[in-house]
Amino acid sequence: MRPLIGMTLGTAEDEKKGRLDRQYHDYAEAVAEAGGAPFWIPPLADKEALERILDVLDGLLLTGGGDLEAxxxxxxxxxxLSGVQPWRDEAELYLYRRAREKGLPILGICRGCQVINVAEGGSLIQDIPSLVPGSLSHQQTLPADEASHSVQVEGESLLHRILGVDALGVNSFHHQAVGRVGEGLRATAKSPEDGVVEAVEGRSGSFLLGVQWHPERMVKKAPLMKRIFAAFVEEAAKRRG
Known part of the structure; x- marks a missing residue:
């Protein structure tokens, strides 16, 4: 049976119709192709409902989106700062902490990588262009399935074991990044041009990986990215038994 992978939804606000839960379809496609069963999780304030969802999940994927509250x-x-959604911050930080306590495999993408770091007591660089002197552009104009800069991967890391490479090209759609690395985490990939952190992972415990780029948008042109989802879903499948 396929492992059930919970994936967080963002929201758009409409003055007339209220909040609309939404997210890009590529996340679901990447998880399904890797052998998982994708399941969308809305940013609910109801913790009891979130707990019930967590009870049936085999893995948690924290997706991309707007900025976290500083x-x-x-x-x-x-x-x-833009796209701040306090209700989403609250729901995702709760989901992350409880999933971590339960030992669920966790993958964070873009904003999701930042959620992991903040949940573990780390900080964020709130605006790379103005706060990182000499930084390259991390908001590409190229299509999302194309790489815009390189990333160096630390040896002897989970990410290195998954990808099997010391460097790779990634896409880039963020103006924030990991600042002070959270307790229990380590930075295992950086942009060599400006030193911006591009991946974090857990020092111990169950599978925990956050990447700052969007591998789900690159899987068709860069098959290497499939390995990230394959490794994540494989860990989730072990829980399913």
Whole structure:
């Protein structure tokens, strides 16, 4: 039986119709192709409902989206903050912490990587262009399935074992990034041009990986990216038995 992979939804707000839960289809396709059964999780305030969902999951995928509230890592908000959704922050931080306690495999993508770091007590660089001198552009104009810069992968890391390479090209759609690395995490990939953290992973415990790029958008042109989802789903399948 396929392992059930919970994937977080973002929301769009409409003045007339209210909030619309939504997310890009590529996440579901990548999980399904890797052998998982994708299941969307709305950003609910009801913790009891979230607990019931967690009870049946075999893995948790934290997806991309807008910026996190700066107070959650002890800072004042930068003027560039955008797409902040407090209800989503609250739901995803809760889901992450409870999934971690339960030993669920966790994969974070873009914003999801940042959620992992903040949940573990780390901070974020709130705006790369203004706060990282000499930084390259991390908001590409190329199509999403094309790489725009390189990433160096640390040896003896989970990410290196998964990908089997020391460097790779990635896409890039973010103006924030991991700052101070959270307790229990380590940075295992960086952009060599400016030192921006591109991946974090857990030092111990169950499968925990966060990547700053969007592998789900690159799987068709860059098959190497499939290995990330394959490794994640494989770990989730072990829970399913």
């Amino acid at each position: 107070w959650r890592f002890g800072e004042e908000p930068h003027p560039s």
